[in-house]
Amino acid sequence: MSATAEVMSGEFDQAAVVAEPLPPVVGGGAVDSGVEEEEGEQKSKGRGQIVLGRNVHTSCLAVTEPEANDEFTGDKEAYMASVLARYRKTLMERTKHHLGYPYNLDFDYGALAQLQHFSINNLGDPFIESNYGVHSRQFEVGVLDWFARLWEIEKTKYWGYITNCGTEGNLHGILVGREVFPEGILYASRESHYSVFKAARMYRMECVKVGTLVSGEIDCADFRANLQANKDKPAIINVNIGTTVKGAVDDLDLVIQTLEESGFTHDRFYIHCDGALFGLMMPFVKRAPKVSFKKPIGSVSVSGHKFVGCPMPCGVQITRMEHINALSRNVEYLASRDATIMGSRNGHAPIFLWYTLNRKGYKGFQKEVQKCLRNAHYLKDRLRGAGISAMLNELSSTVVFERPLDEEFVRMWQLACEGNIAHAVVMPNVTIEKLDVFLNELVEKRSGWYGEGRGEPPCVAGDLGSENCDCGLHK
Template sequence: MNRAPGSLVPYRSERTSPVTIRSASGPDLPFGPADTPWQKTFSGLRVVDGVPQVTAPSGDPRQLYMEIPEVPFSKVQIPPNGLDERQYAEAEGLFRRYVDSQTHNFAGYQVTSDLDYQDRLSHYLDRHLNNVGDPYQSSSYTLNSKALERAVLDYFASLWNAKWPHNADDPESYWGYVLTMGSSEGNLYGLWNARDYLSGKLLLRQDCAGEAPSVVYTQALRRKGQSPHAYEPVAFFSQDTHYSLTKAVRVLGIDTFHAIGSTRYPDQNPLGPGTPWPTEVPSVGGADGTGAIDVDKLAVLMRFFASKGYPILVSLNYGSTFKGAYDDVPTVARTVREICTEYGLDERRVYHGRDRDSDFDMRSGFWIHIDGALGAGYAPYLQMARDAGMVDDAPPVFDFRLPEVHSLTMSGHKWIGTPWACGVYMTRTGLQMTPSRSSEYIGAADTTFAGSRNGFSALLLWDYLCRHSYDAQVRLAAECDGLAGYAHDRLLALQEKLGIDLWVARSPQALTVRFRRPSDAIVRKYSLSCETIHVDGEARAYVHLYAMKHLTRELVDELVRDMRQSDAFPDSEGCGARRWAGIVPALAQEDTAACRSGLLRAPVTGTRSR
């Protein structure tokens, strides 16, 4: 029964005698698994002077939030008294079945869902592990996994050809840490480091009599003869870059070439004088291309700003989000070096003061960051597979073999596979911007982006790497590369049989295949990632699948079968019911014949063929 706000509502507490409370402002909506009016969900301990001391709902969350049919929101709403055992079992059961079902068909995102940590590591779910502070410093906060974190970081330093182990006194040795957020955090930290490095931020130690020494964060002063833009870094990244880069430059206040060009040089776009500046560096072939950055156009843009004295900050993709593309890191690194050398930005002095004899640091006038969220996790093994003759080709070099690479990041939940987001950030010790002071509270310098860091993530990465040798990972990388090729071939064959342009494409060595978006039901069943790409004035709705370690040929075949149905592409031209009625049976017969002849591998129960 609905009651007006402020009216009296009878209520029975579990622990006390019946009480009467006055309704808080807001509607008396059904709430929780029992559809109890919200005002009746409180115990007497949460009521003061007849009024609940919390806000009432201003609207019905069940109507406002996106619906998940398998998990009705009413079943998982949390009343002030919580859920009883029966309600909890029902709610958790619904959620568990939903997650298990979606996990079985999960094909559209670059994460690994084939996980097996539970038997070995469930003990630690009842332990608190917090890796607050620098990974290489001891801390009074002893409930941490830093010993395992350091082992994980050494592993990746070796894999990425950095100098290891970390040595605080060796500027060429690596420094890094295990991320809590994933590569979005690594990108944010890398660009933060780059901004401070290129903009001339300095950390100076001050010793005052009778006081503890302190470190002061200051700005280098521009010297006579230096460009007025000497400490104004300008950022470059491609149109296929992950959206976290756009967020990062906004949060950090880093100007992109588009922002500076549009405001200070509006008619001087070097790619087309008098035309608007592009918002990002174009990719090869434009929107319909492979997704790799156009190095020639990047060079033109960089030269424009380097000639005016701007420091250059380049972020490159190594396994881009939608197309899985690899930027040509060696060619970009060489191009950046050549242009910066031409304009005196390859190496420069950053002075601590205005005096002629002032101390100075030697720094490069450029920074290259690698967003290797996916690619940095498996490409080294794919390169090993190529060298062993197991695959024909592999992505280009991207790591610390290139002296121009300053930092890189990788997500642990993608190639390796973890229950939650995590990752690794790495740079060289000499490039690290040390924090302004150590934290006496935790007993260690907090050189990382976050304060508290998830110590369980380092444990998960350590566990995986301990149980997967180089040889095993090389085989896995080769198998996934082959599975991506299999999916590409199956979709091309479907496209030919249907006589419909499904826009099937796979970028070189990518683990993803993109194609025309099918019906919403298929998109949801397989969790296919969607993106609209404008090609020659046409807005094309694409999806993609990723050949991660959990994907099988059987699941690819099932997806292809689903896309033969008459309602699979409701927005496609020429897909009328009559046409489909003739196509579908013919395709089914051809698949059966192909399996019998060995052209297609028939599904085998209990196996995971790739």
């Protein structure tokens, strides 16, 4: 092999723990969209500091220019094939140890491989064909119609598109709210996804962070107090259909009731529902509150790569047709209209979503939701049975528990952590067998972390409630 190829030929393991160099540790005290974090809020959550992940420069694969010599070119092709084969093995291993992030990794899109040779771009308005003919709008609009039926809005009364991710759905929904109410104040609970506060910063919006209950739901008493302090300005509200860390579902009906009782008529507020993960699961949960455009909401967004299981990040955003004119602009270059956040949009994603919706349908999703909830309860019960603090919200498949002491274990199982807590998100690909492997490893390692003078598990009553805390004080 050529000298050029040999420079890149080292083995790599993305799961390995690399000691140096690492990015610096950063503290709390960040400013989110005009609302400063209270002094020491990060420290009050337990750890006090955020340790960033390892520096990817320690494992990156260099890009080198191809050789003019055909013999060396052949060597390089063989080398690249070997790198990709090793990378595939890494992906298989990391998929086996995947618990902390809400992605459904159980899918098979082999039938769509025949489309990878095409540059499919849905730039512009999904309902208006542009001059660029290699698109998938017919699939995109079919998917949008399916979600419109799910959220109870007529075809002629909605507008939407397939986004590149859940964050784009939030950016778009909040942007529509800002355009409808330019002087409006954005209200979002402290446990809302970070993209909501990113939107406030981007759009220079006044933002109020509302307190939350121990469950992670928005505290409507605090919400009411903030509304009454700002009665002169319209309200733009982000409602969480499943919070990022605890999987808590904000009570949409109570939010609407609080607005009405605070003197806000329907023409003075705009509600965006962030349903990134649970927005597609909740319709199939008995006794769950309904997200519906029959209620005075303005927009709903979900992620396509989470519960649905799309291999690339994507999402669905739907709003009322009456609102979208504030954003729409005709674009002669496209021979179309545009009201999206991005210009070019992934035209493959709508096809993947269309394929899955057709294969599974309402009944298929209902079975998968039931399986996820059942397995989530199994995980929570086993954790509590092992003396580990844990909580599971009634409408969620996100199990929250005390943060493992060993960061290597956290990285191995790809757990999402915040302060003294971590969580596992039970998706359709998470089996009982996988949970048993995780639980057995956790219990074994935990016995080495605590006991016999080695320290005590953290108290997480402030995060999970005293009834869910198994520390020495609350057992």
